[in-house]
Amino acid sequence: MVDRARLAGLMRQEQDRFVAEHPGSARLAEEAGGSLLAGVPMPWMTRWPGAFPLFVEHAAGARFTDVDGREYVDLCLGDTGAMTGHALPRVAEAVHRRALDGLTTMLPSPDAAWVGAELSRRFGLPRWQMAMTATDANRFVLRFARHLTGRTKICVMDWCYHGTVDETLAVLDGDRVVPRPGALGPQVDVALTTKVVPFNDVEALERALAPGDVAAVLMEPALTNIGIVLPDEGYLEAVRDVTRRTGTLLVVDETHTLCAGPGGCTRAWHLDPDMLVVGKPIGGGVPAAAYGVSQELADRLEPQMRGHEIDVAGVGGTLTGSALAMAAVRATLSSAMREEDFAVAVPLAAAWADGVAGVIAKAGVPWHVQQLGARAEYWFCPPPRSGAAAAAAVDEELEAFLHLWALNRGVLLTPFHNMALFSPYHVAADVDRHTEVFAGAVTALLGRD
Known part of the structure; x- marks a missing residue:
C-alpha cells in the first residue's frame, strides 16, 4: 500500500x-x-x-x-x-559521593550486600555476581553452563540478540546454523558451538536438546531485539519442561524484558530459570549488569569461585563490581523500577x-x-x-x-x-x-x- x-x-x-x-x-x-x-x-x-x-x-x-x-x-x-x-537524582548523588570516596579498589564496598539481597528479592534466584555489561554476564553464565554440564554446545532462539557474545550471533538458513547477517569476523563456525531454534517452536527445541549435547538454552522470555515477539500460551512452561528432562540449564536474559515489571518477566510470569541475566537498566546509566544462579548451581560453583585461579577462569574483570557500579545499582534499584x-x-x-x-x-x-x-x-x-x-x-x-x-x-x-x-x-x-x-x-x- x-x-x-x-x-x-x-x-x-x-x-x-x-x-x-x-x-x-x-x-x-x-x-x-x-x-x-x-x-x-x-x-x-x-x-x-x-x-x-x-x-x-x-x-x-x-x-x-x-x-x-x-x-x-x-x-x-x-x-x-x-x-x-x-539523570536520576539518587544516582547522581550516589555517584558524586562515591567519586569522592574512591571509585574502584577491587574490594567489595558496603553497597554490595544490599545489591545482592535486592536482586534476590526481585528475581527469586538466591545467589548473584556482577558484570560490566549483559554481554559479559551472558558470556560468564554460558561458561559456567559448559563447566557444570560437561557439554559443549548452547542453544539460542532464531534472530535473538544477547549482546556481542560470539556463540549467540547465529540464525537459521533453512536447517543450517549460520552467522547472523552483519556479524563481523566470527571467531569459529557457529554451527560448531550453537544450535538455533525458532521461538515458540517446542518441537524444534525438543529435537535440538534430544542428543544431550547442549549445556544451556539462553533466551529472552519474549523476543525484543528483533522487535517484540510474545510467547504463545504455555510455551515458556514447555521450555522449562524440555530443559529439565534433557538435563539442560535454562538461562533467561531479562536485560530488555525488565520492562515487564520490577522483576522482569521472571517475576511477572512466575518463571523458574537456572540462571538469570540482567543488564544496563539496573545501573541508571552507569555500566553494570548482574547474573543470578539457583542454590544448587551456586553450591556447585562455590569451590571454583573461591579457587586460587579464579582470576584466569574467564569470568570477572578488574572494574567489575566496582564501588562506583555498586553505588549506582543500589541507588537505582532503591529509587526506580519499583x-x-x-x-x-x-x-x-x-x-x-x-x-x-x-x-x-x-x-x-x-x-x-x-x-x-x-x-x-x-x-x-x-x-x-x-x-x-x-x-x-x-x-x-x-x-x-x-x-x-x-x-x-x-x-x-x-x-x-x-x-x-x-x-x-x-x-x-x-x-x-x-x-x-x-x-x-x-x-x-x-x-x-
Missing part, C-alpha cells in the same frame, strides 16, 4: 529539513569524523535516520536537548540503558499502543501493535510468532522515514525498531504528541493530505 516513489520524495524532504535544523550537530559530526572511526565513539551511534547523529547537550527525565537547543521527547531511553529516565514506577510507565505504553492502533485502523493499513510492559511497538504485518517472521517484516526504507519524521518533530524512537519505551517521567502529553506525529506521517505517506 506504500507508494515507493512518494516515500522516497518525502524522505528527501525530511533529510533536507534535518540538515537545515541541526547545524551544531553537523559541525560536531564533521569534527568527530576526523578522529573517530565512522565519526562516532561506538558504531551503533550511526544507526539513526538523519545524515548524521544528533549530539546531545543535556538529558533529564524523559527529555533531552541537542547542541542546537532543540528538545525531544525520548522514547528510546538509551535503548533501555536509561529505562528509569535520565511497582509504583511501573504503575505509571505501563499505562502510558498501553495508551501509546492504543493511539497508534487508532491511526492504523483509520488509515486502513495492515499494520499492528505489540506491547510488553512499559514498551510497545508497531509492525507492518500481523504480530509475528518467531524471530524469522519478525525479520522478514522489516522495511528499512519505511522505518527510516517514520523515525526521521518523528525526530524532526521532537520525538525520538528506538533506532533498531519501531519501539517506544516509557519511564515514570513521561506524561500523557508525550503519548498524544507521538500519536499526532505518527498520524501526520501516515497521512503524508498515503497521500491523504
